[in-house]
Amino acid sequence: MNVSHDKDMALDQALELFWTKGYASTSLKDLERATGMHPGSLYAAFGSKAKLYCLSLERYASRLNQMRAELQAQSDSPLEGLSQFILRAHPLSDADAPLPVCYLVKATLETSQGNQAIDDKLSELLTQNDATFADMFRQAIDAGELPEQSDAKKLARQLSADLAGLCFYALREDDAKLIKEMVGDLATRVRTQH
Amino acid sequence: MNVSHDKDMALDQALELFWTKGYASTSLKDLERATGMHPGSLYAAFGSKAKLYCLSLERYASRLNQMRAELQAQSDSPLEGLSQFILRAHPLSDADAPLPVCYLVKATLETSQGNQAIDDKLSELLTQNDATFADMFRQAIDAGELPEQSDAKKLARQLSADLAGLCFYALREDDAKLIKEMVGDLATRVRTQH
DNA sequence: GGGCAACTTGAGCGATCACTCAAGTGCCAA
DNA sequence: TTGGCACTTGAGTGATCGCTCAAGTTGCCC
Numbered sequence: 174m175n176v177s178h179d180k181d182m183a184l185d186q187a188l189e190l191f192w193t194k195g196y197a198s199t200s201l202k203d204l205e206r207a208t209g210m211h212p213g214s215l216y217a218a219f220g221s222k223a224k225l226y227c228l229s230l231e232r233y234a235s236r237l238n239q240m241r242a243e244l245q246a247q248s249d250s251p252l253e254g255l256s257q258f259i260l261r262a263h264p265l266s267d268a269d270a271p272l273p274v275c276y277l278v279k280a281t282l283e284t285s286q287g288n289q290a291i292d293d294k295l296s297e298l299l300t301q302n303d304a305t306f307a308d309m310f311r312q313a314i315d316a317g318e319l320p321e322q323s324d325a326k327k328l329a330r331q332l333s334a335d336l337a338g339l340c341f342y343a344l345r346e347d348d349a350k351l352i353k354e355m356v357g358d359l360a361t362r363v364r365t366q367h
Numbered sequence: 368m369n370v371s372h373d374k375d376m377a378l379d380q381a382l383e384l385f386w387t388k389g390y391a392s393t394s395l396k397d398l399e400r401a402t403g404m405h406p407g408s409l410y411a412a413f414g415s416k417a418k419l420y421c422l423s424l425e426r427y428a429s430r431l432n433q434m435r436a437e438l439q440a441q442s443d444s445p446l447e448g449l450s451q452f453i454l455r456a457h458p459l460s461d462a463d464a465p466l467p468v469c470y471l472v473k474a475t476l477e478t479s480q481g482n483q484a485i486d487d488k489l490s491e492l493l494t495q496n497d498a499t500f501a502d503m504f505r506q507a508i509d510a511g512e513l514p515e516q517s518d519a520k521k522l523a524r525q526l527s528a529d530l531a532g533l534c535f536y537a538l539r540e541d542d543a544k545l546i547k548e549m550v551g552d553l554a555t556r557v558r559t560q561h
Numbered sequence: 562g563g564g565c566a567a568c569t570t571g572a573g574c575g576a577t578c579a580c581t582c583a584a585g586t587g588c589c590a591a
Numbered sequence: 592t593t594g595g596c597a598c599t600t601g602a603g604t605g606a607t608c609g610c611t612c613a614a615g616t617t618g619c620c621c
Contacts, residue, residue: 213582216579278476282473282538295539330540330545337531337536338535341527341531394607405570405571406570410610569616575608576607576608577606577607578608579607587597588598590594590595
């Protein structure tokens with residue numbers, strides 16, 4: 174039996190579980206059920222609940238990054254790439270899905286009861302994400318899509334916050350059409366701003 | 368001893384505790400320590416952890432509403448009132464505070480592990496909040512501050528999401544100046560939009 | 562002071578938490 | 592076939608969870 178494949182699958186199951194239920198509300202019993210692994214194997218493979226959680230955050234972030242890079246590569250311009258990311262790669266875009274909300278946003282708002290490793294991991298991933306956004310805005314400035322005096326970092330901050338705002342709204346509003354409209358508005362704003 | 372005063376104080380302590388730690392991560396032991404009440408008294412007064420949580424959400428929302436109404440009454444126009452609310456009454460405005468993030472936003476993003484009563488209460492409070500925002504935008508339209516074809520409900524949705532986005536960003540960014548700048552930007556956007 | 566109702570107390574309930582480890586199982590080389 | 596090693600197993604650990612309730616305390620009226 175291919176162990177690494179199992180571990181991989183288990184990590185995906187854990188990711189989904191943590192995503193839907195949150196860290197504190199996901200018990201090891203839940204994880205056992207979802208992954209089919211017994212507690213001993215879980216601990217042999219991942220070390221602890223917190224480490225498994227961190228791994229799931231990392232995997233999620235790297236997938237998001239990959240999708241963003243792909244869309245960027247297919248797009249004609251930096252801003253168009255960002256806009257496509259918002260429309261198609263960000264979890265929110267698939268607003269009919271059971272969980273149309275960014276995992277990192279949910280995780281950030283759920284205070285990790287004093288576990289520094291989790292806070293650090295989250296901070297690292299979010300900072301990295303902001304940096305990527307800033308990069309894309311900088312490219313847009315260089316390409317002449319945005320005025321030269323634009324502040325790429327500030328634009329990145331604002332986009333990060335805007336996306337999080339949508340995540341919040343998506344969690345409480347079950348009318349998918351409404352969410353899609355807001356996502357579309359944000360994408361348009363990014364594509365045509367200033 | 369004034370019992371109702373004690374209950375009142377205990378509810379405030381519980382509010383603060385739930386706000387900082389989240390519902391799932393706040394234990395009864397924590398609540399006992401913070402309120403000085405023993406478990407029996409806590410249950411006699413509030414019924415259950417979930418009910419206490421709901422009460423704290425309600426209290427928070429009503430305080431926010433009260434502040435908003437006061438600022439609205441002092442302002443020259445509906446949009447100016449909203450702008451003042453963002454700048455001064457919303458928790459974010461006091462960005463040096465230990466907890467510059469709206470309680471309702473945090474609570475919404477922390478999935479309540481299957482407790483329907485909590486979900487319902489949150490949904491009720493947030494819907495009420497959106498309705499108030501929509502009212503204020505409608506007043507702005509009537510007062511000629513916004514074009515007549517403006518969609519008050521849509522503007523309310525957007526403001527709600529924007530504020531939540533700021534909450535998210537405030538939680539991860541410890542540079543208070545940066546947060547205040549973003550709060551200021553949003554207030555300006557509301558005051559001068561379209 | 563005696564009697565009673567209202568309130569407070571905290572030990573302790575069963576359940577569940579994150580986690581461990583001795584025993585069992587499966588696989589392969591010798 | 593056998594010995595040994597890597598991996599899996601799940602009963603069990605102490606701690607803690609949300610919550611209860613019998614016993615104790617308090618304050619008030621007669």
